Amino acid sequence: MLETYGVDLGKEIIYSARGGVIEAVTSSPRSLEGGRATFVIMNETHHWIAANQGHDMAMTIAGNVGKSRGGGARTVEITNAPLPGEDSVAERSWQAWSKISEGKSRDSGVYYDSVEAPPIDLSDPDQLRAGIIAARGDAIWLDVDWIISTIYSGHMPRSQSQRMFLNQLVTAEDQLIAPEDWDARAVDEELVRGDEITLGFDGGRRDDATALVAVRVRDRLAQPLGIWERPDGPAGDGWEVDRQAVDDAVRSAMARYRVSAFFADTALWESYVDAWSEDFRDELLVKGAPHSAVGRDMRGGLQELTAANERLVSAIENGQLRHVGDGSPLGKTLRRHVLNARRRPNRFGLSFGKESRESARKVDAYAALLLADLARRRLLESGRRHAPERKGTVYFF
Template identity: 80%
Template sequence: MEFVGPCRFGGWREDGTPIAVPHPAPWVQVCAVSKDQTRNTMRLFPGMFSAECIAEYGVDLGKEIIYSRAGGVIEAVTSSPRALEGGRSTFVVMNETHHWISSNGGHEMAMTIAGNVGKSRGGGARTMEITNAPLPGEESVAEQTCHAWSKFAEGKSRDSGLYYDSVESPPVDLADPDQLRAGILAARGDADWLDVEWIVSTVYSGHMPRSRSQRMFLNQLVTAEDQLISPEDWDNCAVDDRLEDGDAVTLGFDGGKSDDATCLIAMRVRDRLIVPLGVWERPDGPAGDGWEVDRQAVDGAVRNAMERYDVQAFHADVALWESYVDAWSEDYRDRLVIKASPQSAVGRDMRGGLQELTLANERLVAAVEDGHVRHPGETLPLGRTLRRHVLNTRRRPNRYGLSFGKPNRESAHKVDAYAATLLADLARHRLIESGRTRPSERSGAVFFF
């Protein structure tokens, strides 16, 4: 369509319908990090062009470059960012971007393509990524795109014009052949040339890990075996419920300054309902340059929570927030049933007490897997953000058991909301074990903020 078809807006008809016109100088690039990947797409074209189309537009079907009589071009391009620099392509197919990673030049190639498209003659140039579900934590271009879309969907970044379309299977039991077939049919969409029985036999052959079968054949965004909590287990805990003023809760807080996120999580004492009260993250793009968290806004959110709810325990990581944690401890120590540590009513330094935190992590993971925690899912604005942080979290074994961490030290994928959830759950556990839970009395007051 970009090559010879009416693909651009050309004005309005008298009846108010739009007019589509061909691009005057279409330059289509099929890009990948290897020649084999570009061939996967280029080999489709001979069968896609009808004899009538070839005759009408003078299409010359080359193996790596295709021309039209009017000067249009389709070409295959592999990873050479310097060679690509300065091109004025009008449409770029970015092929198999789940394979575009830093080590094979995929990141540089994606940035070069973005620059070229932004400088295209007449503007309006477009890119399209064709990809399987990416491996979370690998930092591929496909994962970065998915991350950018998630941030926009959460209202945490500006609309960049990204259209995200994913046809994927709902959760299915891979051990059940009938469920697996249904999942494959859902994921393949209208690609009815795919052989369902062959795919089933491939999944059961044992030649690839379960997670790869899910990504490749069901298009499910699942990670490798080091993910701490699976999407299915987390989503199964979603309920249609909210906190009410006066509810007895515990609070967990994990703070950052500029790079790491800052998160405040409440957990209802009676039923372990997890509710994010605030998540502050550095915006993507230029808006994030020089960004630092608004500490007064965070302090206000903490104090608002203390007024709205019956906060019986509050565990806050002290790193980077020592003075605020000291102030919260001083102001609210008489209201808290238990202290976070021997030194502070609120401060709980996550850099120490590894054994306690490891046991707390194992306890929380088991509770999620068994459906013993609850959360509002995506019915709250911050529910999607909490889910993203939870699913970013990786398994990190230590000498005491199973702890947690980021995908890697430099990863842009945050886990701070999970850390705050862990602290809130630890505070609740210690409160329950103390036997000193305070009966909650609702005041009937309503707070606006």
């Protein structure tokens, strides 16, 4: 092979008589700009963060590859599972792929492949061994016994052991819902026409997402009925949520299901909430607020919303709330919003919020779920219910 291609081996640069060059690069992004690489291996991108110019390096590489002659240039990221909340290049890539899989972003040709261990009990040596073997794939040279002894030595946090040796996306320290708790509640089931439900709505306009979520009254099955987000990239320039589409989704839900309560955050959607209250007040059994059949302003009532959040978190952790699985794009988007939610303690208890005020990681679908679940609780407390839908054959004599 060396003779065929005329390869001249070097420690940092390898030349080929056919004109190719392989170069190890650790330079600054500015010094690399303009190079027209045809193939770039980006190693350990879970360490590429803003503080070490990792973001700038990734953007420079993307620009260089895009300018390669003849097209067909590629990049490959080789990485461990990223640390949630660190905003590494690996985490950004995972977030981008998640949106593509949800149908929220245009497919740019990304291929995502992750070999990771399933959820296991790290305290069980047999489960741990099986998890390590599953995560190592064909890297059979890894010493499983040595890895087990390293994990049990107590020299590293549990979360780091999960990322390094099991390749699992672990929970951020302030994450509201653990991925394993949410995923364990997924069911292969959907709402059917005529189900008695409660609705929750959280609306945005341009930057924030807009979400409509239903919870079935009899068994607390949650299902998103619509989630609208600004697209990434140029498609998002000047984007604004299609309010007519949202209104249509609300009215379709009212027609398809027996909606007993509907709590909608009023911010930015006052006129629509007023219209929904006027049009559906006779069908709803519980009011969102004393002055509105639907409106429930999330900017007030901190104590009630905090208690509702604590009940919802407990229901997810204890398996009392189930949800439509992530086999559908809407289910995947709801999962992303739920896992984006962060713990926000206040004087009344545990509430929730975004990672930061300006964070692009949305939680609006979780807010809509919270309102739908709160509406269900208020309905049950009221003792009022819609009569069961009549089924069967009617005979006339």
